[in-house]
Amino acid sequence: MPCHIRFGATLNVHRPIAFVVLVAFASLVLAGAAMAQSTIAANVAKPVSLPDMAIGSEKAPVTITEYSSMSCPHCAAFGQNVFPMLRSKYIDTGKVRFVFREFPLDIKAAAASILARCISKGDSEKYLAAVELMFKLQDRLMTQTKDTLIYVGKQHGMSEEDVKTCEEDQAQFDKLSNDQQYAHRELKVTSTPTFFLNGVKLQGSMTFEELEERITPLLKK
Known part of the structure; x- marks a missing residue:
């Protein structure tokens, strides 16, 4: 057979x-x-070395955590083109909580992140305003880093000496590095932008429509 x-x-x-x-x-x-x-969701939600910069209701059914670099063109595009719509429709209406975390791809991005932290003094809105300005000045930030950081600092009430002191704060850089290593080790973040929607990882640039398509089912649960 x-x-x-x-x-x-x-x-x-x-x-x-x-x-x-x-x-x-x-x-x-x-x-x-x-x-x-x-x-993964629990690891994303864990407190990190630097305080989270977050806006939106803590009771929102959806939490979006973005890992971003100030030197990343895709991050800048998201910040300028997608984030305003996301904020208007979902964050300001209590449906989404947005958490911004740094994942600097180079020393220039790290310096920009530290300056945003100094400007904010823990205020998320001031932090995001500084980030928004640096994204708008991204090309200049990459080619004339020191002058651009001083300019951004002055736009937010800092003197040149204040900016210098801020950028010499090694403890802040160490915390930033620790958080980046945690994201890479525990969350497998390797590039920017990387998003986590209620703990689900989404890697790469997203349009508002693509993001909304992911958000909508989570609001129905």
Whole structure:
């Protein structure tokens, strides 16, 4: 008897057992995936070295955490073209809480992040305003970093000496580095922008329509 026919006969005999095993295996896989996703969500929500810069209701059903670099053109495009619509429709209406975290791709981006922190003094709105300005001046920030940082600082009431003192705060740079290493190690962030929607990772630039498509089902739960 041909081998494939014998195999078919054997398979038919054990089909009920095989089906049960497959169902059990699938259940384990789904449970494992759910547990892994739960772990990622918990790791995203953990406090990091630097205080989170967040806006929106803490009771919002959706939390978006963005990892961004001041030197990233895609991050600047998101900040200028997508974020205002996201804020108007979802953040200011209490549906989304937005958390901005730094993931500097180079020392210039790190310096810009530290300046935004100094400008804000813990105020998320002041922080985001500084970030917005630096995104608008991104080309200049990359080619004339020191002068641009001084300019941005002055626009927010800082003297040149204040900016210099801010940029020499090694403790802040160390915290920034620690947070970046945590994001890379625990959350597998490797590029910017990277978003987490209620813990689900979305990597790369997104249009408002693409983001809204992801948000809408979460609001219905």
